[in-house]
Amino acid sequence: MHLTAITRRGALGLAGAALLAGCGGTGAEPKHGGTLRAAFAGGGAAETLDPHRVNLFADAARAKAMYDKLADLGGDMAAVPRLAESWEGNADLTVWTVRLREAVFHDGAPLTAADVLYSYRRITDPEETFRAGQDLAPIDLDASRAVDDRTVEFVLRHPLAEFPASLAAFGAYIVPEGADDFTAPVGTGPFTFAAFEPGRSFAADRFADHWDGPALLDRLEIVVADEESARVNALLGGQVDYAHDLSATTARANEGDDAITLLSSPGSNMLGFAMKTDRAPFDDPRVRQAMFLLCDREALLESVLSGRGLVGNDLFGLGFEHYADAIPQRERDVEAAKALLAEAGVPGLSVVLDTAEVGAGLPEAARIFAEQLREGGVQVELNVRNADTYWSEILTEGQIASYRSGAMPIASHLSQRLLTDSPTNLTAWRDADFDDRYLLLQSTADETDRQALYDELQQRLHDEGGYLVWGFADWIVGTAAHVRGVEPAPANTLDWARFDKVWTE
Known part of the structure; x- marks a missing residue:
């Protein structure tokens, strides 16, 4: 079967009158066999099968199908063993011993400690910018060793109480x-590679020898549908069985019907705007503070999320361990914002706000926020970029951009996005003292002292950082009524896109 990408027009043609949704049954006996077709937003030619280069959710779903990590994240952001059977730190938390499960790659070769050490050396290659590199940076891989084929001794550069979370890092x-060639990938994951056309489609078949048991499905197919409306209509029309990343508006419109099931993980989708702190006008912290004060978070929550979510306070990770919940909620204050802009010498400020159809509600939020800024005298030009290249472009280009994030530990958010050498430092936040305090945080074994450092760093970001976090949306996916086994879960966690446990009736 030839797989193709799904467009909004093509999906609408099949949706017709099938505008029904609701709850599929649960508790049924799992069945083996069949094919599941899942629709994700994509990234065009930038899509990859290299699991260390994943950035998009479509990339992550494909990587998860074909590969495993030593650990993954539970919904509470705690590390859950995967290829690691166990881990244990020494008394001062500078050496961690990891015992591997018995597992095999798709070509029949056994998983060994040498594979683990090679993978981590590749990820931390200083010539590369792999996202997990900062999470694994505390490991001294020259000093680390394979004790035997199934045991790895990781020697760290400093004590690290949260080392297991590093094993679960994104990518x-x-x-x-x-x-080093991933055109025909070989992993230990539950599905084996079959076909891939960047920006269009992917197929993988059940791996009978997966260490966690074979998948229930015979085949997994992932197709690209960039627009949410295309994903929804493809689901309603029977083109796909699973639609990723749906908006609260879509969920509300389809609640109570029977043809689809909507699954929601509350408050796990961070929404906001990212300001470049290294260039005008946002290199002045007073201008950034003015943006914080001009944002009407409640209005965005009601308009974009239909009230289905949580108000943000310009910090990542609401509800996660180490979140600085003692910092007072920021409130809108238009006059104070105007005063800050005048003090900064830019009372008639003009900005270009980048956005794209890369996530449910992002363009709508940008339009509403632009109107809120205009109330403070800020002139805003909306720049709608190409969805296929949006994330790579805004990493280095522009002034302020629509932003979103799935779940990860707050430590990973800091290391991957907010250190001088972070690979996805979208706000260009580079501060040597911040880097040093983060290193101290990592090295602090006492939980109370470590939390104090988390609070300190988050206070810095709340006062003068570049992320304006206005809300946390529910993470919503939709499935056809005949699909079973999909669990509501935050993106980037163990049960998210866990298609090996899904079956169809």
């Missing part, structure tokens, strides 16, 4: 020793 997948 920290294990590949075979020596792997």
Whole structure:
């Protein structure tokens, strides 16, 4: 079967009168066989099968199908063992011993400690900018060693109480020793590679020898549908069985019907705007503070999320461990914002706000926020970028951009996005003292002292950072009524896109 990408027009043609949704049954006996077709927003030619280069949710779903990490994240952001059977730190938390499960790659080769060490060395290669590199940076890989084929001794550069979370870092997948060509990937995951056309489609087949048991499905197919409306209509029209990343508006419109099931993970989708702190006008902290004060978070929550979410306070990770919930909620104050802009010498400020159809509600939020800024005398030009290249472009270009994030530990958010050498430092936040305090945080074993450092760093970001976090949306996916086994889960966690446990009736 030839797989193709789904467009809004093509999906609308099949949706017709099938505008029904609701709850599929639960508790049924799992069945083996069949094919599941899942629709994700994509990234065009930038899509990849290299598990260490994943950035998009479509990339992450494909990587998860074909590869495993040593650990993954539970919904509470705690590390859950995967390829690691166990881990244990020494008394001062500078050496961690990880015992591997018995697992095999798709070509029949056994998983070994050498594969793990090779994978981590590749991820931390200083010539590369892999996202998991900062999470694994505390490991001294020259000093680390394979004790035997199934045991790795990781020697750290400093004590690290939260080391297991590093094993679960986004993109920290294990590949075979020596792997550098991913056109026909070989992993230990529940599905084996079958076909891939960047920006259009992907197919993988059940791996009978997966260490966690074979998948229930015979085949997984992932197709690209960039617009949410295309994903929804493809689901309603029977083109796909699973639609990723749906908006609260869509959920509300389809609640109570029977043809689809909507699954929601509350408050796990961070929404906001990212300001470049290294260039005008946002290199002046007073201008950034004015943006914070001009944002009407409640209005955005009601308009974009239909009230289905949580108000943000310009910090990532609401509800997660180490979140600085003692920091007072920021309130809108238009006059104070105007005073800050005048003090900064830019009372008639003009900005270009980048956005794209890369996530449910992002363009709508940008339009509403632009109107809120205009109430403070800020002139705003909306720049709608190409969805396929949006994330790579805004990493280095522009002034302020629509932004979103799935779940990860707050430590990973700091290391991947807010250190001088972070690979996805979208706000260009570079502060040597901040880097040093983060390193101290990592090295602090006492939980109370470590939390005090988390609070300190988050207070800095709340006062003068570049992320304006206005809300946390529910993470919503939709499935056809005949699909079973999909669990509501925050993106980037163990049960998210866990298609090996899904079946169809």
